[in-house]
Amino acid sequence: MTLRARDRFVIPEETASVAQEAFPKGNIYMTMSDKLNIWYQDSDFASLFAPHQGRPAESPGRLALITVMQYAEGLSDRQAAEAVRARIDWKYALGLELIDSGFDFSVLSEFRDRVIAGGAEQQLLDDMLKQFKGLGLLKARGRQRTDSTHVLAAIRKLNRLECVGETLRAALNTLAAVVPEWLLEQVTPDWFDRYGKRFEQYRLPKGKAERERLADTIGADGYQLLSAIDADSAPGWLREVPAVEILRQVWAQQYYVQDDQVKWRAVEDLPPNKLLIQLPYDAEARNRTKRSLNWTGYAAHLTETCDEETPNLITHVETTPATTGDVEMTDTIHAALAEKDLLPDEHFVDTAYVAAEQLVTSRTDYKLDLVGPAPADSSWQARSKSGFDISCFGVDWEAQTVTCPEGQLSKSWRPREDAGGREFIEVHFDPHDCHACTSRPQCTRAKGHPRTVKLKPRSQYVALQTARQRQETSEFKERYKTRAGIEGTISQGVRSFDLRRSRYIGLPKTHLQPVVTAAAINLTRTVAWLEGTPKAQTRLSRFAALAPST
Numbered sequence: 334m335t336l337r338a339r340d341r342f343v344i345p346e347e348t349a350s351v352a353q354e355a356f357p358k359g360n361i362y363m364t365m366s367d368k369l370n371i372w373y374q375d376s377d378f379a380s381l382f383a384p385h386q387g388r389p390a391e392s393p394g395r396l397a398l399i400t401v402m403q404y405a406e407g408l409s410d411r412q413a414a415e416a417v418r419a420r421i422d423w424k425y426a427l428g429l430e431l432i433d434s435g436f437d438f439s440v441l442s443e444f445r446d447r448v449i450a451g452g453a454e455q456q457l458l459d460d461m462l463k464q465f466k467g468l469g470l471l472k473a474r475g476r477q478r479t480d481s482t483h484v485l486a487a488i489r490k491l492n493r494l495e496c497v498g499e500t501l502r503a504a505l506n507t508l509a510a511v512v513p514e515w516l517l518e519q520v521t522p523d524w525f526d527r528y529g530k531r532f533e534q535y536r537l538p539k540g541k542a543e544r545e546r547l548a549d550t551i552g553a554d555g556y557q558l559l560s561a562i563d564a565d566s567a568p569g570w571l572r573e574v575p576a577v578e579i580l581r582q583v584w585a586q587q588y589y590v591q592d593d594q595v596k597w598r599a600v601e602d603l604p605p606n607k608l609l610i611q612l613p614y615d616a617e618a619r620n621r622t623k624r625s626l627n628w629t630g631y632a633a634h635l636t637e638t639c640d641e642e643t644p645n646l647i648t649h650v651e652t653t654p655a656t657t658g659d660v661e662m663t664d665t666i667h668a669a670l671a672e673k674d675l676l677p678d679e680h681f682v683d684t685a686y687v688a689a690e691q692l693v694t695s696r697t698d699y700k701l702d703l704v705g706p707a708p709a710d711s712s713w714q715a716r717s718k719s720g721f722d723i724s725c726f727g728v729d730w731e732a733q734t735v736t737c738p739e740g741q742l743s744k745s746w747r748p749r750e751d752a753g754g755r756e757f758i759e760v761h762f763d764p765h766d767c768h769a770c771t772s773r774p775q776c777t778r779a780k781g782h783p784r785t786v787k788l789k790p791r792s793q794y795v796a797l798q799t800a801r802q803r804q805e806t807s808e809f810k811e812r813y814k815t816r817a818g819i820e821g822t823i824s825q826g827v828r829s830f831d832l833r834r835s836r837y838i839g840l841p842k843t844h845l846q847p848v849v850t851a852a853a854i855n856l857t858r859t860v861a862w863l864e865g866t867p868k869a870q871t872r873l874s875r876f877a878a879l880a881p882s883t
């Protein structure tokens with residue numbers, strides 16, 4: 334294998350002439366090599382290799398490019414290693430001699446492990462983006478759009494009984510490897526019957542009472558093991574074994590002890606899904622229900638450019654546990670784009686990414702317009718359509734007063750904080766005014782109390798009201814159509830790159846998959862753009878095309 338650290342790949346003459354003969358019109362990798370000159374610097378990945386180990390046997394820059402090419406074609410590690418060894422177009426793109434014998438396929442998974450351990454996964458996309466910028470294919474301050482999709486964990490979903498059983502089995506398997514003699518002293522023969530095989534291979538009881546009895550038995554076994562681990566006689570380091578730590582967390586979530594009896598928690602006593610461990614082998618995966626979809630795993634957020642004059646390129650990828658709300662990612666995405674000097678002027682998102690706070694920070698911190706439907710007012714007054722919702726009240730921020738639809742002035746104005754530390758202003762009206770008011774049924778249902786209004790801080794209040802008014806205009810509706818294109822990108826990621834099914838276990842490894850997928854999509858799109866292939870348009874059915882324009 335002749336992969337060696339170097340600044341860029343030089344195509345050997347013999348490789349070039351054979352490739353040009355084999356592909357007289359070129360192919361994706363030859364265009365990539367000739368027109369884009371996509372390559373990664375070995376020096377960018379040098380920190381992943383310990384200095385005392387000397388120079389890595391293979392060029393890290395080439396391995397990074399091979400990883401992207403592997404994703405672009407959906408190849409396994411073995412197939413990718415075979416492509417390096419046998420395919421002329423790959424040798425051309427990688428600048429390898431025809432006789433180069435390649436490397437063992439395990440090198441690719443070792444490289445990925447190093448990338449993840451070194452936190453360098455984002456670099457596989459960001460280095461490519463820098464080159465696109467240099468070529469004028471990508472610029473800041475245009476238009477971008479973001480959407481998210483679910484990503485299933487690599488491990489199948491477990492029910493509660495399977496989860497506790499597998500959690501204890503995973504801890505026993507780990508301890509059996511590191512302290513076999515110690516473990517044998519802690520368990521009785523019936524444990525081998527209960528935890529010898531995967532729980533899915535057992536016929537678990539169907540009746541509720543029997544299932545609860547088995548769950549209690551597993552719970553008591555788990556507590557017995559944890560007590561033995563916590564005893565002074567046990568090696569202290571056992572408490573830090575990751576499988577033991579997960580056992581401890583799962584037991585705290587699923588069980589409680591009452592009168593020295595281990596009890597399985599009722600479903601309503603479980604922690605929220607944001608905290609609840611679902612899979613002992615992938616403890617960061619979370620379960621979420623979104624509309625009609627329920628999944629256990631993660632969510633991937635893709636952001637791409639959508640300007641007419643350049644190809645649509647993915648500029649950023651975030652991966653989160655499934656339960657992380659989209660709105661929690663809005664500022665994170667903006668901060669990451671600012672770091673890359675790729676902030677847009679307009680950022681199109683769906684309503685899940687929009688909240689009053691994000692509307693303000695987008696303007697003040699990132700100087701961009703967050704274009705998406707603001708969340709609707711969920712008060713009963715707004716939902717009834719005829720009630721006095723917040724938009725019916727006039728606010729005088731200087732005088733710190735609010736005027737109600739009946740023209741009455743508020744009596745008090747108190748700045749407060751909610752349990753999450755968010756500021757708001759609580760405004761009360763005079764009880765005398767409200768009790769005598771004929772519009773009271775439209776205004777408040779609080780028996781015997783006057784109307785209270787909660788206001789967000791001024792900047793957020795104004796931003797939210799302005800956004801709600803703007804989204805009713807036809808100009809906004811026309812402009813907002815731009816957002817829909819991101820669904821085509823997610824569809825491409827799902828159909829061509831299996832984006833919704835994690836290949837790996839754990840959040841850091843799962844994140845690598847959408848990042849490399851994004852790099853592969855960028856690569857194929859840019860080559861298509863350079864070859865003059867028009868951008869794909871959103872498909873319209875024949876019937877939908879007949880609809881009269883409004």
Ligand code: SF4
Pocket residue numbers: 721737738739740741762766767768770771772773776777783784
């Ligand atoms: S109930 Fe009170 S706040 Fe509401 S409209 Fe009547 S006077 Fe105004």
